[in-house]
Amino acid sequence: MLSKKHDVLLVCRKSHAEEIKRNGLRISGETDYVAHPDAATSLKKSDAELAILTVKAYDTRQAVKEIAGKCNCPILSLQNGIGNEETISEIAGSERTIGGITTHGVRYVSPGNIIHTGKGETIIGEMDNSLTRRVKKYADAMTECGIETKVSRDIRREIWRKAIVNASINPLTAVLRCKNGYLLENKHAKQLMEKLCMEATIAAKSNGIDVDETEIIKRAEEVAYLTRENYSSMLQSIIRGKKTEIDYINGEIVKAGMKKGVEMPANSFLIELIKAMENAAVAP
Amino acid sequence: MLSKKHDVLLVCRKSHAEEIKRNGLRISGETDYVAHPDAATSLKKSDAELAILTVKAYDTRQAVKEIAGKCNCPILSLQNGIGNEETISEIAGSERTIGGITTHGVRYVSPGNIIHTGKGETIIGEMDNSLTRRVKKYADAMTECGIETKVSRDIRREIWRKAIVNASINPLTAVLRCKNGYLLENKHAKQLMEKLCMEATIAAKSNGIDVDETEIIKRAEEVAYLTRENYSSMLQSIIRGKKTEIDYINGEIVKAGMKKGVEMPANSFLIELIKAMENAAVAP
Numbered sequence: 001m002l003s004k005k006h007d008v009l010l011v012c013r014k015s016h017a018e019e020i021k022r023n024g025l026r027i028s029g030e031t032d033y034v035a036h037p038d039a040a041t042s043l044k045k046s047d048a049e050l051a052i053l054t055v056k057a058y059d060t061r062q063a064v065k066e067i068a069g070k071c072n073c074p075i076l077s078l079q080n081g082i083g084n085e086e087t088i089s090e091i092a093g094s095e096r097t098i099g100g101i102t103t104h105g106v107r108y109v110s111p112g113n114i115i116h117t118g119k120g121e122t123i124i125g126e127m128d129n130s131l132t133r134r135v136k137k138y139a140d141a142m143t144e145c146g147i148e149t150k151v152s153r154d155i156r157r158e159i160w161r162k163a164i165v166n167a168s169i170n171p172l173t174a175v176l177r178c179k180n181g182y183l184l185e186n187k188h189a190k191q192l193m194e195k196l197c198m199e200a201t202i203a204a205k206s207n208g209i210d211v212d213e214t215e216i217i218k219r220a221e222e223v224a225y226l227t228r229e230n231y232s233s234m235l236q237s238i239i240r241g242k243k244t245e246i247d248y249i250n251g252e253i254v255k256a257g258m259k260k261g262v263e264m265p266a267n268s269f270l271i272e273l274i275k276a277m278e279n280a281a282v283a284p
Numbered sequence: 285m286l287s288k289k290h291d292v293l294l295v296c297r298k299s300h301a302e303e304i305k306r307n308g309l310r311i312s313g314e315t316d317y318v319a320h321p322d323a324a325t326s327l328k329k330s331d332a333e334l335a336i337l338t339v340k341a342y343d344t345r346q347a348v349k350e351i352a353g354k355c356n357c358p359i360l361s362l363q364n365g366i367g368n369e370e371t372i373s374e375i376a377g378s379e380r381t382i383g384g385i386t387t388h389g390v391r392y393v394s395p396g397n398i399i400h401t402g403k404g405e406t407i408i409g410e411m412d413n414s415l416t417r418r419v420k421k422y423a424d425a426m427t428e429c430g431i432e433t434k435v436s437r438d439i440r441r442e443i444w445r446k447a448i449v450n451a452s453i454n455p456l457t458a459v460l461r462c463k464n465g466y467l468l469e470n471k472h473a474k475q476l477m478e479k480l481c482m483e484a485t486i487a488a489k490s491n492g493i494d495v496d497e498t499e500i501i502k503r504a505e506e507v508a509y510l511t512r513e514n515y516s517s518m519l520q521s522i523i524r525g526k527k528t529e530i531d532y533i534n535g536e537i538v539k540a541g542m543k544k545g546v547e548m549p550a551n552s553f554l555i556e557l558i559k560a561m562e563n564a565a566v567a568p
Contacts, residue, residue, distance in 0.1 A: 175459060176560055188560035192553070265549030269476070276460055276472035 001035060001145045008037035017041050019112030029115040043070040050074055050138060057081040057248030068092040076124060078102045081248030082163045085127055098135060099155035100124035101162045118227055122147055125155030160209045165220045167250045168196040170234035171270050177235060181228025184221060193220060199264045203257030238277050246274045285319060285429045292321035301325055303396030313399040327354040334358055334422060341365040341532030352376040360408060362386045365532030366447045369411055382419060383439035384408035385446045402511055406431055409439030444493045449504045451534045452480040454518035455558050461519060465512025468505060477504060483548045487541030522561050530558045
């Protein structure tokens with residue numbers, strides 16, 4: 001979408017890059033558009049104004065190392081999970097780090113083809129809660145191109161809120177192998193979702209994050225409802241025998257909680273279950 | 285097997301009963317034998333010497349009510365889970381109750397056909413730990429017919445040990461949809477199995493049951509190994525969209541633990557997961 005008004009280079013896998021260079025990136029679903037960004041499998045030295053990170057959390061370190069050596073621009077994380085900004089900061093410096101989340105849903109279909117499965121919101125912000133010209137500029141640029149983007153003066157809170165909601169929905173649907181909406185239909189599943197939320201909220205609060213239990217449970221239910229027909233990304237990973245982001249979602253929450261002496265047995269149990277399912281043989 | 289030397293009436297579903305009366309009960313697998321017991325779908329008034337209960341734990345109450353009104357003999361439970369003997373005792377009286385377990389594995393294939401999937405041991409005993417002539421007589425009768433049976437003077441302990449092993453293997457394989465052997469192959473699954481064992485052992489001890497944590501974990505691992513190629517009965521129930529015995533296995537253990545103030549978060553979480561899976565739509 002940004003390529004409407006800006007020079008964009010998409011760094012991605014070879015088959016995807018080749019198809020995008022040949023025929024563009026075909027977006028269907030909630031958005032119907034063929035974008036024509038440049039595409040490549042790696043970065044060259046660049047005077048880019050901004051790097052946007054959308055890789056899985058377990059690839060953050062490697063991606064940031066590549067970016068940091070090739071250009072001097074700020075790096076904006078629009079990823080899932082907790083800790084991405086800390087990794088960016090550690091490698092590229094805190095002044096180059098911008099935090100963010102997006103709740104748009106997208107599914108990769110085939111090289112050059114993606115589906116925009118759900119409209120969401122995008123929020124970015126400085127990690128020190130200041131309101132800078134650069135974040136306003138980036139938010140405006142994204143909004144102008146059709147990606148409505150807000151600036152937050154407490155982006156860490158937004159990242160945690162999204163992570164808690166993900167932590168309560170994704171691994172549960174992966175274990176139950178159900179659509180997100182099932183968490184509202186089945187009373188046992190709903191109770192587990194609430195339990196995970198409650199534990200995570202206590203962990204967040206003990207780390208100085210301003211979240212409210214009732215509000216976050218309501219938010220999780222709302223997200224489960226809005227995405228009721230979707231299979232979560234974590235379930236998709238499990239079905240494909242891929243690694244999940246569990247360490248960066250529930251894992252980081254448990255780590256943060258434990259550091260403050262908060263026991264998190266439900267999240268801890270679920271993490272091990274997901275890890276036991278990664279690469280597991282699916283039953284008959 | 286008992287029909288080799290005794291008059292046996294098998295009470296079971298209609299199609300099974302009809303086939304058994306016509307062509308006998310064909311046992312394959314570890315045992316190769318065609319037995320010819322009588323069979324029916326309900327009990328008539330009877331002067332039977334012994335009633336052996338093998339129904340799912342959630343059907344105990346109904347089965348015992350039917351038996352209690354039709355005959356005056358002792359009722360021996362060879363079921364799964366905790367609480368069956370208490371239910372028998374409540375309905376038919378403590379003097380008619382005999383406790384027991386068996387670790388033989390059997391799979392129903394079709395009317396008149398079952399597979400003996402794994403050799404195991406059978407243990408029976410009086411609930412007050414006394415050594416009576418009747419339990420010796422029943423154990424001898426079963427052993428003589430090829431079902432090797434021991435008498436225990438602490439049958440409650442044996443029932444708990446089996447339940448703890450079941451509680452650690454069955455729901456875990458049902459959630460992971462894996463063969464029992466996977467619990468030994470995958471370090472995360474193995475860790476969860478041990479965690480469930482440990483919680484249950486504490487619950488058992490707090491209820492005066494003489495079990496040892498190290499010994500019971502070793503036993504669970506041994507059972508998982510011996511049945512490594514099997515899909516547990518609980519996984520089979522989940523796949524068929526049937527109700528499971530979770531309330532009578534992990535459920536009773538948690539109830540017993542909670543009564544003594546023992547928190548059991550892993551077992552509690554797993555119970556809700558299994559209940560969320562009962563009748564659940566299976567994912568793609």
